[in-house]
Amino acid sequence: MTAVRVLILGVVAGLSSFGVDFYLPATKALALSFDSEVSAAGLNVSLFFLGIAVGQFIGGALSDAFGRKKLLVVALLVFIVASISQIFSSTLGLFIALRSIQGVAGGALAVVVTAIICDENDVRGTAKLLSQTTVISIGMRFIAPMLAGYLVAFVDWHALPAIVSILSIACLIFVLFHIDETLPAAKRRRRSLVHSLQDIWMILCNSRTRIFIAIEMCCSVGLFAFVTGSAHHFIENYLLSSTEFGYVYSGFTVVLLVAVFSNQWLVTKFGIALMMRSSIPVQLFFASALIFTARFFEPVLWLHITLLAGYLASAFIIRLNATAAAVKSIPEVQGTAASIISTISFGVGGLIGVQMTLLSGVTTYALEYLIFASSVFLFLYFLLCLRSRAFNQ
Structure with a gap:
């Protein structure tokens, strides 16, 4: 796997964790903007986590059924739409709902990236590449709170979903041109809910x-x-x-x-x-x-x-x-x-x-x-x- 592909997959997988740390410094600003309690504004992070769990649960089975790249593109599109829509949120409830949708997409992205790496490597190679993509994700998490704090202080919280939108659009472009399908149609498993539960069992x-x-x-x-x-x-x-x-x-x-x-x-x-x-x-x-x-x-x-x-x-x-x-x-x-x-x-x-x-x-x-x-x-x-x-x- 080339360095460019590893970098792309690492950033895509890191969007979910970046989406957690990047929004944390904006909690108080969100509360002031929507005239709500700080604790209520903090629900955007909690529901983002819940969305990640849901996305991870369904993402793997969907990628096994329809292919890795298709789900990667769809999840990125959902992530982008949810991020852009947050900029125009009129209420805190709408913002939190969009954050949960964003979390579902982010959770699916992380799972599909892991599956892509597993498709192309043995156990040792998988562990090595997972380590490399994790380095990229950790680097994103290291930068996120500092950058977000600066943006909230000198611009506004609206700058945060704007930055996330730009980053995810860039990821979509690179995925379309640099990431190939790693699960051939002959190996896909399009299953019903019952069969999916059987797979889990x-x-x-x-x-x-x-x-x-x-x-x-x-x-x-x-x-x-x-x-x-x-x-x-x-x-x-x-x-x-x-x-x-x-x-x-x-x-x-x-x-x-x-x-x-x-x-x-x-x-x-x-x-x-x-x-x-x-x-x-x-x-x-x-x-x-x-x-x-x-x-x-x-x-x-x-x-x-x-x-x-x-x-x-x-x-x-x-x-x-x-x-x-x-x-x-x-x-x-x-x-x-x-x-x-x-x-x-x-x-x-x-x-x-x-x-x-x-x-x-x-x-x-x-x-x-x-x-x-x-x-x-x-x-x-x-x-x-x-x-x-x-x-x-």
């Missing part, structure tokens, strides 16, 4: 796929706990200002980039199996160190950040490789498999967000407890799976 009944989905879920618990709880954790427990927290969060983004680059090289050299065997114990070490130092030593900020960075890097590497292995385990329905995994991941993320809110009111160690619990469960499950032929295939 087949995926969940595949022992190898089920193992790696479970591993991915365990990593998602810790990663989403960090995303949803890190602001409260650092600002309340370590008394950081919002600006200081922004620098810390950007630093963690850099850590994830380093982890992705490292995974590209390590997977190519050693393969997914060895990466999983080594990364899972490393993850448990950092999770254990986090909870131990937090409970008994009240560590200084730099030590806590170092341990948390080690956990995030190892968990992210495990999640990337588990996703690649799970999708490649069902070659007949890779698109559906990719959508199921992504939907489960976002479902776990939503539940963890609620759990973080509940636990934060009870203990100051909510983040550490969730990370440690998920890491211990993953390690025990990993030991159990080591004897399984499905894991070692």
Whole structure:
């Protein structure tokens, strides 16, 4: 796969995550513009997440039935129309509805990109290219809040959907001319709802796929706990200002980039199996160190950040490789498999967000407890799976 195609697919896949972080700084401006509460304006992000989950759930099956490129083009068109329409929204309700539609399209885009990569590569190549597209997505997320904050402060919130519209139109043009169909008509599976449900059941009944989905879920618990709880954790427990927290969060983004680059090289050299065997114990070490130092030593900020960075890097590497292995385990329905995994991941993320809110009111160690619990469960499950032929295939 050429560098241009990887770049295009990375940006297309990153539109959904970009659509989350890019709109966050505009929450207060939206509330003022529509004369509503800030909490009500924040629903645009919540429903965008819900839209992503729906798009990921249906996107894989539709791409298996009608082809990758067709769905990619249709989803981009929907994303563009929803983005442009937001500029002319007259009420907050209409804006939120358009954001949810935008999320559905963004979720479908992410799943189809994964399916395209899987179509053209073996397990090792899939993991490597998923790492490369993830680098691009993380880079977009790193830039998004800073750029959005500048636009909201010096222009207006209307500039945000305008920028997103321009970016998605550029993606559509490049997709039309540089991305080929990777699923021939002879291999497509146009299925009824009953048959689609049968495909989902087949995926969940595949022992190898089920193992790696479970591993991915365990990593998602810790990663989403960090995303949803890190602001409260650092600002309340370590008394950081919002600006200081922004620098810390950007630093963690850099850590994830380093982890992705490292995974590209390590997977190519050693393969997914060895990466999983080594990364899972490393993850448990950092999770254990986090909870131990937090409970008994009240560590200084730099030590806590170092341990948390080690956990995030190892968990992210495990999640990337588990996703690649799970999708490649069902070659007949890779698109559906990719959508199921992504939907489960976002479902776990939503539940963890609620759990973080509940636990934060009870203990100051909510983040550490969730990370440690998920890491211990993953390690025990990993030991159990080591004897399984499905894991070692």
